[in-house]
Amino acid sequence: MKSDFLKYQAQTTPHPLNFEVDYAKGSYIYHKNGKKHLDFVAGVSACSLGHQHPRVKEAIRKQLDSYLHVMVYGEYAQEAPIALSKLLASLLPESLNSTYLVNSGTEAIDGAIKLARRVTGRSEIIAALDAYHGNSYGALSLMSKEERIAPFRPVIGGVSFIKFNCQKYLERITTSTAAVILETIQGGAGFIEPQHNFLKKVKERCQAVGALLILDEIQPGFGRTGKLFGFEHYQVVPDILVMGKGMGGGMPIGAFTASNEHMHLLSDNPKLGHITTFGGHPVIAAAALATLREITETSLIKDTLKKEQLFRKLLIHPLLIEIRGKGLMLAALTPSAAITTQVILRCQEEGLILFWLLFEERAIRITPPLTISEDEIREGCSILLKILNEIHESL
Template identity: 75%
Template structure:
């Protein structure tokens, strides 16, 4: 299978990890040799309830017996999508009450950009340096990392970049600005949290000049940071919130949510202002609905902060310089990219799945399922500490 994977399936890097997966259950993934790996990554923050969560699986199976795709998005009333959108609205602050369901987070980002342009009649989009919002041309255009996008130019025009957490840069948001797109916590840059009411100040500036603040919650949203939505930690309610990853419980989904008054603008002048065939797919929506119910009706959100402290307590080593992030969105920082590489690769050999961040080469991603137990956390920390003890730093 590995040979066919490398030959017939398009690759994203020259050297993929290429684990040959047999099955996954709970907090573990098993390869074709029945070796188990404790999952400290959760499909890059996507498998919020772990693997094969029974409520998610049952929701999928129940929907399979009713209907699959029946019509392009927005024409028919389909119960899973309607209930998911309604449940999201019930947990979001006013005026965020209307959701457009998409196939992925990056598609939702593109939809949010279009919404900002449609509502304001402006074209300028402002994003942050070292931002990551996805890889469609629209999302790529607001990626704040030239090395990863230079090969694909020309991209979307009228994009300006500011420094995250730099208050003076907020003045670059003007009456020419349609929307400001920021990650609530910068992911690829190294899990950088907003400081000193930064997001609140950006929102106030947007209100003053008539721009929309779009917060990308694709990673920090859906319970990962101790609140259902990451922005709840930072005294800010955006005009548009974008979700994905963990919302699907292991199934592909994205969503952008705004006020009804704003969202209705996508339906006319022109009609079909934003359209997708498979967005809101009933099977995906059923999985997401089960996921959101489980996260909001259990103690998982509160437990993320307790589990964060457990990780911080047990991951103390000379090769870990700091641990960034919040809840179960954590990055263990090391002295060098070489050490990080050794940790990730040797961790997999030892049965612990870790991963990298996009732009910060010294970071080790720790984003396990929200359902991971305290015992499993201690098991993973023990493996990671054992790996750290064997690493020989190179100069």
């Protein structure tokens, strides 16, 4: 598998992990060599209910017996995507009542940008320094890291930047601004939470100048932070909400949600203002609906905060200088990128899956399934502390 993987499948890095997957179940991924690995990453926050959750599998099977793809998005009424959109509306603030289903978070970001420009008639989009919203051209254009975007220029224009959590930048939001787009909790930058009512003050500034606030909940969303969506912690409601990753229970999906009044503008002048062939795919929507029901009908959301406290209680070590984040969206920082890389690679050898963050090279990603048990948390933290001890002794 390794040689064929490297020869025939396009790669994202020069040195992929090359983990040969046999199967996955619950909180574990099993290697072809028979060894099981405890998953503290959950497909980069995507597998909210772990692997092969029975409710998700049953929803997929049931939909497979009815029909797969039947028509491009938005033309036919199909039960699963309608039920998913309706349930989302019932769980969100009243102004967020219309959902456009797409195939991924980055596609949802692009749709949200288009919607903001259509609603306001303005072009300027303001993003945050060190933000990460995806890699399609629209989402890439919201990135401030020049080394990442330089090889692909020109990107879309009309984008400027403010500093996350820095209120003096708010004056840059003006009557020329179509929207400010922010991650509710900055992901790639190191799981940085908003401070001192920053999101609320951004929303107030947007309202004052007639701009929209777009919140990217692709990582925090669907219960990972102890609320269904992260913005619920910060007394702010976005004009456009973007989601993805964890909403599909391991299946590929994204969405952006706004008011019906605003969303309707994408359907006319021009018609087909935003279109996708496979967005709202009935099998994917069925999986997402089952995921959302499981998350909201059980104690999983409430339990994330208890599990966070267990992680924080266990992960005390001289080489762990800080643990950032909320709920089960955590980043453990070591003193250096080199130590972090050692930890991640050596933990995989010991049967624990960890991963990096995009921009904060000292961070160890800890984003397990919401379904992870306390015993599994203790098991994984024991492995992590063992490796940290070995590294510490060698320094």
